Amino acid sequence: MAPKTATKMQKVKAGLEEKSAASRSSQPAEESHYPGKWFALCVFFAGLSSLYYWYTSYQASASLSYVPSESGTSNVGEPPVFKVVDIPGKGKGILAERDIKQGELVLKEKPLFVVPRDITSSPAALIYNKLQLMTAEQRRAYLDLSYVNFSEDLDPVKNPSEVALAIFQTNAVSAGENVGIFPRMARLNHGCSSAFNVVYNWRHYEQQLVVHALKDIKKGEELLTTYTDTKRPKAERRTFLASRYGFQCTCYVCSLPPQLSKASDSRLSEISKLYGEFASWSAQKIDGNEAIEMIRKIWNIEDQEGYLSERGSLAADAVWIAAAHSDSERVREWGLLAMRWFSNEIGADTPQVKDMERYVSRPETHKAWGTRSRLDVGAPGRSR
Numbered sequence: 001m002a003p004k005t006a007t008k009m010q011k012v013k014a015g016l017e018e019k020s021a022a023s024r025s026s027q028p029a030e031e032s033h034y035p036g037k038w039f040a041l042c043v044f045f046a047g048l049s050s051l052y053y054w055y056t057s058y059q060a061s062a063s064l065s066y067v068p069s070e071s072g073t074s075n076v077g078e079p080p081v082f083k084v085v086d087i088p089g090k091g092k093g094i095l096a097e098r099d100i101k102q103g104e105l106v107l108k109e110k111p112l113f114v115v116p117r118d119i120t121s122s123p124a125a126l127i128y129n130k131l132q133l134m135t136a137e138q139r140r141a142y143l144d145l146s147y148v149n150f151s152e153d154l155d156p157v158k159n160p161s162e163v164a165l166a167i168f169q170t171n172a173v174s175a176g177e178n179v180g181i182f183p184r185m186a187r188l189n190h191g192c193s194s195a196f197n198v199v200y201n202w203r204h205y206e207q208q209l210v211v212h213a214l215k216d217i218k219k220g221e222e223l224l225t226t227y228t229d230t231k232r233p234k235a236e237r238r239t240f241l242a243s244r245y246g247f248q249c250t251c252y253v254c255s256l257p258p259q260l261s262k263a264s265d266s267r268l269s270e271i272s273k274l275y276g277e278f279a280s281w282s283a284q285k286i287d288g289n290e291a292i293e294m295i296r297k298i299w300n301i302e303d304q305e306g307y308l309s310e311r312g313s314l315a316a317d318a319v320w321i322a323a324a325h326s327d328s329e330r331v332r333e334w335g336l337l338a339m340r341w342f343s344n345e346i347g348a349d350t351p352q353v354k355d356m357e358r359y360v361s362r363p364e365t366h367k368a369w370g371t372r373s374r375l376d377v378g379a380p381g382r383s384r
Ligand SMILES: C[S@@+](CC[C@H](N)C(=O)[O-])C[C@H]1O[C@@H](n2cnc3c(N)ncnc32)[C@H](O)[C@@H]1O
Pocket: 001, 089, 090, 091, 092, 093, 145, 146, 147, 148, 170, 171, 186, 187, 188, 189, 190, 191, 245, 246, 247, 248, 249, 250, 251
């Protein structure tokens, strides 16, 4: 479903052979989705009979649903944050059980299993091995997940290995160097651009996934994440979602009337274009002021669009530029903004927030400090 993506600035930083202190949030891009080519190479694994047995016994005991996946509780004693329900036209989905505040932690989940992203051997064999190691309840949780793109010519009951692969392909998400299955978050459906309201992020240091509310969510609203880079135009997004995830997206943004939809598309392509131009700061084709101005423009267009993801990273990029030009005041201002948005999207207890805190109090500790000529760069503009 959704992995990490390198923004232009990351590439900029990579180009400078420096590692950014500001790692990305979980904003997805399909390149890092579980690679479809694995499936093309997939070899049917040995021991089909035992998986067949698991699958048929699961079918026979379907009433034994995986209880922990049905509701979410933030802290012991608090009301549940969400519930899993059937949603017409979408299979299952997740609804808020109470009002959720922007930046609130909605879910923490350890993977049922992970497999390396770049494996060269058959993923089918790996999945088979993982399933073998699971408890009956874990297997049920896995086999209960939805799947798409399953050949109509195949009977799922007679082809459990195909089912297991289709489940993996439909539900696996990025977990650092790996891709993994998280049965609770796997119930999150997709929304584009301003329609998604939660984001997930793999925490390497905790070896688990966290899901945060990107905006305030009302009780009864559906929690939606995004499966792809939704800064692409509507037609492109919908083609991708239909072929990869087997559905026609009818989210709020995809359902806008033609004129508003066109306006949304042009905002999104302007954002992508600005990200591209902004990257030329690394090659010194634009100066720090121009680069910061692009960040401010991106920010403002995102405000108009209602696109609130990746803002911690964007502000952290501005911190980088301000530090490179030795502008301590702007490091502080952008740093505070980065702290706020990293906290919303990935949590206040993350290394990214701690790094920003340090730059705010001691700008000269930034690794880019003084690497460009001294310049007063722009301050953050209007912000939400
Ligand atoms: C990771 S699963 C999400 C949970 C799934 N709905 C379920 O029942 O378990 C991905 C699948 O959910 C469905 N889905 C996700 N977002 C959707 C949307 N916006 N509209 C319709 N179907 C959607 C598609 O079938 C997709 O392949």
